[in-house]
Amino acid sequence: MAVLPPNVSQQQFDTAIDRLKSVVGDEWVFTSDADIHAYRDHFSYIKDEPNELIPCAAVGPDSVEQVQAIVRIANEFQIPLYSISTGKNFAYGGPSPNVRGSLTVDLKRMDRVLEVDDKRNFALVEPGVSYIDLYNYIQERGLKVWIDTPDPGWGSPIGNALDHGIGYTLGPYRDHFSAHCGMEVVLPDGEILRTGMGAMPASDSWQEYKHGFGPDPAGLFGQGNFGIVTKMGFRLMPQPEHWRNGLITVPRRRDFIPMVDTVNYLTDLGMIGEPWYSGGLQALMNNTEFAEAANNFNEEEMDRQALAAGLPSWRVELQFYGSEGTTLANWEYAKELMARNIPGVQFTDGESLPVPLTDEQIQKSSTPYESSMRRNITQGRPGLGIWYMTGRTDFNPNAWNETHIGLFSLVGRSGEAVFKAQRDFADISKRLDMPGFFPNSLAGPVNWYQNSFLMGNGFGAAKGNSPQQKKDATILLRRLLEENAKLGYGDYRAPPILQDDVADQYSFNNNILRRFNEKLKNAIDPNGIISPGRAGIWPEAYADLRGSHRED
Amino acid sequence: MGLTLLATTYTAYAQDSAAVARGKAKFDHSCAPCHGKGAGDDGRESLPGTYSLKIKYGETLPAALEDRTDLTSEVISVFVRMGAWSMPPFRKTELSDAEIDDIAAYFAVSSRAGN
Numbered sequence: 001m002a003v004l005p006p007n008v009s010q011q012q013f014d015t016a017i018d019r020l021k022s023v024v025g026d027e028w029v030f031t032s033d034a035d036i037h038a039y040r041d042h043f044s045y046i047k048d049e050p051n052e053l054i055p056c057a058a059v060g061p062d063s064v065e066q067v068q069a070i071v072r073i074a075n076e077f078q079i080p081l082y083s084i085s086t087g088k089n090f091a092y093g094g095p096s097p098n099v100r101g102s103l104t105v106d107l108k109r110m111d112r113v114l115e116v117d118d119k120r121n122f123a124l125v126e127p128g129v130s131y132i133d134l135y136n137y138i139q140e141r142g143l144k145v146w147i148d149t150p151d152p153g154w155g156s157p158i159g160n161a162l163d164h165g166i167g168y169t170l171g172p173y174r175d176h177f178s179a180h181c182g183m184e185v186v187l188p189d190g191e192i193l194r195t196g197m198g199a200m201p202a203s204d205s206w207q208e209y210k211h212g213f214g215p216d217p218a219g220l221f222g223q224g225n226f227g228i229v230t231k232m233g234f235r236l237m238p239q240p241e242h243w244r245n246g247l248i249t250v251p252r253r254r255d256f257i258p259m260v261d262t263v264n265y266l267t268d269l270g271m272i273g274e275p276w277y278s279g280g281l282q283a284l285m286n287n288t289e290f291a292e293a294a295n296n297f298n299e300e301e302m303d304r305q306a307l308a309a310g311l312p313s314w315r316v317e318l319q320f321y322g323s324e325g326t327t328l329a330n331w332e333y334a335k336e337l338m339a340r341n342i343p344g345v346q347f348t349d350g351e352s353l354p355v356p357l358t359d360e361q362i363q364k365s366s367t368p369y370e371s372s373m374r375r376n377i378t379q380g381r382p383g384l385g386i387w388y389m390t391g392r393t394d395f396n397p398n399a400w401n402e403t404h405i406g407l408f409s410l411v412g413r414s415g416e417a418v419f420k421a422q423r424d425f426a427d428i429s430k431r432l433d434m435p436g437f438f439p440n441s442l443a444g445p446v447n448w449y450q451n452s453f454l455m456g457n458g459f460g461a462a463k464g465n466s467p468q469q470k471k472d473a474t475i476l477l478r479r480l481l482e483e484n485a486k487l488g489y490g491d492y493r494a495p496p497i498l499q500d501d502v503a504d505q506y507s508f509n510n511n512i513l514r515r516f517n518e519k520l521k522n523a524i525d526p527n528g529i530i531s532p533g534r535a536g537i538w539p540e541a542y543a544d545l546r547g548s549h550r551e552d
Numbered sequence: 553m554g555l556t557l558l559a560t561t562y563t564a565y566a567q568d569s570a571a572v573a574r575g576k577a578k579f580d581h582s583c584a585p586c587h588g589k590g591a592g593d594d595g596r597e598s599l600p601g602t603y604s605l606k607i608k609y610g611e612t613l614p615a616a617l618e619d620r621t622d623l624t625s626e627v628i629s630v631f632v633r634m635g636a637w638s639m640p641p642f643r644k645t646e647l648s649d650a651e652i653d654d655i656a657a658y659f660a661v662s663s664r665a666g667n
Binding site (some may be wrong): 038060086087108128363402 | 596599600643644
C-alpha cells in the first residue's frame with residue numbers, strides 16, 4: 001500500500017523522512033502500512049482502489065515550531081501536506097487528504113487548552129483539543145461557560161470550525177467558524193501569522209475583536225489551504241441560570257410559512273436557541289392514500305387526512321436560555337406571536353429547569369425533546385451517542401454499511417423556499433432514479449446556521465459496499481450535485497472526492513471565486529504544498545490533479 | 553533477601569496500580585463515551601459501542617469492555633489499530649501503545665471487580 005508523494009523519488013522521500021524524524025523524534029513519524037491505516041477514510045467510497053486518498057506518511061508535531069519546521073521540509077522536498085486536528089470528520093472524508101501520497105500533519109499532540117475566561121467568555125485552544133477535552137477542562141475548574149458541541153464530541157473545535165461545522169445552542173455560537181475569534185496560522189513558507197488583535201503583540205483583545213485592522217484573512221483558512229492553524233480562539237456562551245423548552249404545532253401544511261417567519265423573528269431578536277423543525281405526518285406514510293398525496297404534493301388532501309388523524313402538519317421545538325422569568329416571558333411571547341399569526345396553532349409547555357441539568361433530567365424523555373441526545377447538545381454536553389447511527393442495531397446486526405457521506409444543501413430560510421426545495425429535490429431524485437433517497441413533502445429544514453436553512457439532500461442515498469456500488473453511487477451523487485446547482489442548491493461541506501464537484505457549482509462569473517482563490521494560492525504557496533485541492537483550490541504545481549477523482 | 557523481595561513486589565504493585573489508574577483515566581476519556589456502562593441516549597439500554605457488542609456477542613461475552621477478562625494488550629491493539637465495524641482505527645497520537653497497555657491493566661482489575 002505504500003505510496004510516494006507525487007513526483008518525489010524514493011530516495012528524496014527517505015531523506016525527507018529522516019529530516020522529519022530529526023524534528024519530531026522517530027516515534028512521531030509514521031510510515032508503516034499499519035500506522036498509515038489509521039489515516040485512511042474509514043468510510044471511503046474508494047477504499048482499496050488505486051486512487052484511494054491515502055497519505056505517504058504521517059508526522060505528529062507537538063509545537064508550533066515543529067509545524068514550522070515540517071512546512072519548510074515539505075517546501076524543500078516538494079511534498080504536499082494535509083493537516084488534521086483530531087481527524088474524525090465522519091461523512092466528510094475523515095482524515096484523508098485531497099492528494100494521494102500527501103504527508104499528513106497530525107496535530108493531535110498539540111492538545112493544550114491555553115485559556116478559558118468565564119468573565120470575558122472565550123477560550124483559546126490548540127488543534128488537538130477535542131470538544132470533550134474542552135468540556136472536561138471547564139467542568140473540572142467549575143468555570144461558568146458553555147461550549148457549543150456538534151453531535152460527536154470527539155472532534156476538535158478548531159477542525160470542526162475550519163470545516164464550517166455547527167452546534168445546537170444560541171445562534172452566534174452554533175456557527176462554529178463565525179464564533180471563532182482570533183487564530184494563529186503557520187503559513188506555507190513557515191512564517192507565523194496571527195489574525196485580528198493577535199497581530200498587535202501587546203494586545204489583550206485577541207479573543208474579543210476578530211477584525212483587527214484592514215482585511216481579515218481568517219476566512220481563507222476555513223475549508224482552505226493557505227496555512228496550518230495552530231491556535232484558535234472561540235467566543236463561549238456564558239452558562240445560563242435557566243433552560244426552558246416548548247413545542248409548537250400547526251394544523252395545516254401552509255401554516256409552515258408563518259411558523260418559519262415567526263421563528264425567524266424570535267431567532268434574530270436573540271430570544272431563542274436552535275429551533276428544531278419536523279414534519280408531523282410521518283406516521284401517516286404507512287397509509288397508501290396519504291403517501292400518494294404526500295409524494296405528489298397534494299396539499300389539500302394532506303390537510304384533510306392530517307385533520308382526520310388529529311395530527312399536526314408541522315412541529316417546531318423551541319428552547320430558551322436565561323433566567324426563569326426571562327425564559328418564561330420569551331416563551332409566552334413566542335406563543336402570543338404564533339397565535340396571532342396562525343389560526344389553530346397549539347402549544348405544549350416543555351420543561352423549565354435550573355442549569356446545569358442533572359443526568360436524570362438529561363435522560364428524561366418527556367415531550368418535547370423526547371431525545372436525550374438533543375438535550376445533551378442543547379446544553380453543550382459533548383458525547384458520542386450519535387454513533388447509534390452507524391453501529392450495530394437490532395434491525396441491522398451484521399451488515400455494516402461502510403459508505404457514509406454528508407450532503408446538505410443551502411435553502412432559503414422561509415417556508416416557501418422549503419416547499420420549493422421539497423418539490424425540486426423530489427423531481428431530481430425521480431429523474432436520477434436515486435435509490436435510498438426519496439424526498440417528499442414532509443422533509444423539513446435544519447436551522448443549524450442561524451441565518452440559513454440546510455436540507456439533507458442525498459445523505460443516505462445510493463449505499464452499498466461493493467466497489468462497483470460505490471463507484472455507481474459516487475457518479476450518481478455527482479449528477480445530483482450538478483442538478484441541484486442548476487436550481488441554486490449548493491452544498492456547505494463535502495468529502496475530498498466531491499470537493500471539485502461542489503466547487504464547480506459555485507460558478508458565478510466563470511468561477512471567479514475559485515480563480516481568485518487560486519491566484520492567492522499560487523502567490524502565497526508557490527510550491528502548492530498546503531493541502532492542494534482542498535475545496536477545489538488547486539495550485540499550479542498540482543493543477544493536473546483537478547478532477548482526477550472523477551476518473552472512473 | 554526477604555526485604556528485597558518485598559520491595560520488588562511492592563514496586564511492581566505500585567507500578568501496576570499506577571498503570572490501572574492511568575488506564576481507567578484513558579478509558580474514561582477515549583473509550584467510555586461509546587463503550588462505557590450505563591444507559592445510552594434516547595432510552596436505549598446502553599451506549600453505542602456497548603450496544604453493538606451486545607448484539608455481536610449475545611450472551612457469550614459481556615457487552616461492556618470493562619467486564620471482559622479476555623482483553624489483553626494484544627487483543628485491544630488489533631481492534632484499536634484496525635478499527636471494527638463503524639469504529640475507526642485510532643492513531644498512536646490519540647492512543648499510544650503504552651496507553652493500550654494501561655487500559656489492559658485496568659480491564660484486568662475492572663473485570664474482576666464486577667465494576
